[in-house]
Amino acid sequence: MRWPAAFLLLRLAITCIILHGFDVSVSEFQPAVGCPESCFCSEMVNGGLVVSCSNMHLITVPRGFPNTTQHLYLDNNLLVTVPSDSFIGLTMLCGLDLSHNRLTHLEPGAFRGLADSLISLDLSSNQLETLDPEGLGDIRAHTNLSHNPWQCDCRLQLAMPQLLLDPSSLAEVVCNSSEPEELRAQGLPFILVATDVDFCGAYRKTTDVVMLITMFVWFTMVISYLVCYVKHNQEEASRHLEYLKSLPKIQGR
Incomplete structure (x- = not known):
């Protein structure tokens, strides 16, 4: 059976398109020049890279x-x-995914140099318990902070106002534990709990007690020193007086 010429040409054109698409898809996953070991780089339409x-x-x-x-x-x-200056020089980086790792902390300056470019940061599903302002630096990106064992305490409450992250990001900080425990903030977003609860209240009370004890000890030491100083001077004065009384006798002799 003979196929019409038009049909054969159409079939050939479709085959070429499919093969061309396959070649393009394969080339996109070829490691680019300068791509780090254990990574794959593909070039985007605008000339940027996806690593x-x-x-x-x-x-x-x-x-x-x-x-x-x-x-x-x-x-x-x-x-x-994430060590300091891990992404220094990546002035075009707009998306960074660090999810599903074992991150427990971010070193100071971990995201240094990304403030002007970074739009999206994913830190979900790690082991982060608190937010370190020095680690996050001055980035303003929308950050996924969900599924971390956040400990809602005074340290986190003091850190929140220092962060420049997209405000919606902080809503994903859900308390896994709280300090003190009687606040019972587990399972609640921190920004909601912190509006009614002062996590630093117990810390301030403890600090006040320590200050009072320190001042009492210092005051006691000062009084003890003054008492010893006065007593010592009295003894010196008595010896000096006895010496003066003995002077006429010595002159008479």
Whole structure:
């Protein structure tokens, strides 16, 4: 059976399109020049790079990301911290995914240099208990902070006003525990609980008691010193007086 020429041409055109699309999809996942080891880089239409380091069992943040990186995926690894200046020089980075790691803290300056470019930061599903203003720095990105074991205490309450994050991000800080425990803030968003509860109240009371004790001890030491000083002077005066009384006898002899 003979196929019409038009049909054969149409079939050939469709086959070429499919093969061309396959070639493009394969080329997008080829490592770009300068791509860090254990990562895959693909170029975007605007010339920026998408760098994927997901599921690579990384225990440290890789170095040497291309300056044109716009989206960086470091999710599903074994990271426990983000060192200082980990992303320095990435002035085009607008999306950073650090979710599903084992992050317990962020070193001061961890996101230094990203304040002007970063739009989205994902820190969900880690082991963060508090927010460190020095670690987050001056970034204003929308940040996913969900699914972390947040400890709602005075330290977190003092840190909140110092953060420049998108305000909606802070709504995802849900208390896993509270200090003191009797506040019973577990399972509640911190920003709601903090409007009615002063987490630093107990701390201030403890500080006041310590200050009073310190002042009492200091006052007692001063009084003791003055008493000893006066007593010592009285003894010296008595000895001097006895010496003066003995002077005429010595002159007479």
